[in-house]
Amino acid sequence: MCVCDDDKDRKIATLRKRLSREVRAREQAEQLLESKALELFQVNQNLLGSIQKAKNRSARVNAIMNSIKDSVVATNQKMEILDVNKSCVGMWGIPYAGLMGRSVLEFVENRQIADYEALCLSASADEQDEIKEFNFRTLDGGFVPAEVKISTFQHDDERFLLHLIRNVSNKKRLQKEREAMQEELANAAKWEAVGQLAGGIAHEINTPAQYIGDNLHFLSECNEEILEILNKALELKKACEQNGQYLDYVQEIDRLIEAYDLEYLCEEVPQALKQSAQGIAQVSHIVRAMKNFSHPGTEEKKPFDINAAIDTTLTVSRNEWKNIATVVTDFDEHVGLVPCIPGGMNQVFLNIIVNAAHAIDVKGHETMGEIRIVTRKLADQVEIVISDTGCGMPPEVVKNIFNPFFTTKEVGRGTGQGLAIVNDIIVQKHKGTIKVATKEGKGTSFIIRIPCK
Template identity: 40%
Template structure:
């Protein structure tokens, strides 16, 4: 009902003004909240941008067309290109190594996992740097890939240095054995050369006497003088024991040559073993590498075990052979220790087999020691895990062996073991240089 009563109208107006003022206040509050939220959003965006720039790993975001859309500062540093040069580049021009398919990434994402592997990032100028690459699929309105690459150059360098240091440490540990190895042939070289010198002196006396006899004859000496000289010659010949010397001398010279050859072999093996790290994979004869290792470790196993060698025909294998020598040595020394612990004085047997196993070269080193107890099987590849007393083991042998075989050569290192019967370690190296990482594993035989 409408009214013209001024008092009623004034009251209504007052109420309306009151509502407007409440709405105004609410609006102001909302506006302040929106303002503060946008401030916070801006601050978050800025700090996320700062974070994106400052992350110590390279971040590369590829759009649904597979082209690079965004990068951070670390990427620019690693790749050596400016942002404008990089944006729009396809994945394959930046990384070498296979790119997982979108389906694979989707499957991994469904399991809450991220694709991770070692790849190489191409730098300006053509160099490649090793990186640990993880790829995440952002499967929103447009599919995009977020790649995070961590520079592994320094880690690789340190690993190579550690490997070299441990190799030099092994040589240090083996030094007295190697010295003994050299000393034994040197001793029989010495004995043989000594015998040859005495024999030469005796033969020289016979030759000189027979030359004197010939001269007397040519000079027309009297028969009495000739007879006396003949007597002397006979006596000198008898003293020299010519038949004995003529029979023994060639053998002594052969033994001296053998000894020198053996010393040269040991020196060569020591040099080959200490081969500096790094560089490209090079074709090498793994059977020879096994023999090199046996030569320098001879002093370690000769009192403990017999070696049964069963080396098959192997093609040359692309590898870092100095590093594989170290792996074979570590496995051999572990076998020696296992036999020492189990046999308490009696000799054991170490079996070394090499074969082509499908597309891999296989080297198996087995012992008839006590086996690896089940409770430690999961841990033997852990760095610094050891069951040996200080001075006998530091727990690095298998960790290094695994890093060499699995990471450096993309091969596998596995073992079989049986309590009281022994253990066998299997090193498998791809015959063709590989592109994917495989894993190490274990299998126990009971």
């Protein structure tokens, strides 16, 4: 064996050692890689789990926020909107994206902006919890009243405001309705008491008025007879005078005739009796009308004389219209008896007649106005048209007249309930119809139709 073979063997041995070292190192590296990959896989799995959990949590928080009936708005300190819930989108009528970045103050009624800022400041300063009411603009140009509570929260070293906005328009409407109902009940009780009192007084006046009327009639008849006797006595006095008989008596009679002014008495006494009889007849008419009117309204329909009821109502309400309008009636005698709730129908006529008088009054007093009431028998209905030459109504008034508590009159003159009650009585209680035709400055007509059966 030569030297070069030895050398060669050594080199091969060295190479083999290196190779086996490298193979081991590679095997170790592969094992390490495998274990790291496993670790990474597990970390990744955990991460995916966490992301899923975070997503679920976020979806749950969203669902919770969107299920809140109140509006929730998150803003930064500059009051710029960062997030809102679904109720808020509904309340303001603006899509979610359209709200982002806008100032919450844009939605507050102008005159309340300073107060709203003050509430935000006090919330930022963590002062006591306050709930205040503000009006918020809506897309249709209106406002909704809402109670606002503001709190703060911290996120990423920044402070934010959370505005909790509760729409209270329903609550307010219910409260208003409750108050109105109470007022209506109180009014109804008051009117019932006044009605009963008026009915009682009318009843008390009725009997003496009747015998005053009867006595005046009797006195008128007696007076005519006394005048007849007096005329004969005067003829006798004249005959005595001419024949020169009983001249003492004749002189005494002449003196009395002059002292008491017989001519005047003969003229005035019958006049006075006639006027008194007319006056007491008027009193009796009014008393009868009051009795009819204050009669506790039965809720049941019964045959009802519409023409007579309008007449009665005109008498009762005379004070309202006598100085501002003349009343013209044109009654169809074929109207006959119609099934109605008497108290309700009386109220309908009274409300419309009083409104007509007010409308004429509003227009001015230069000339007397006119209230015209026409009744007509139609095929299976009765039509009642009550027209006035009053101020008429602009469209924005017309569309509201049947709404409860709508009035254009000053406090004390109108409560805005009249036509709401009229509408209820005609449409709900009598299954009839009521329409209005009006021209500003010219007048108004209410056209009522009631079924005959």
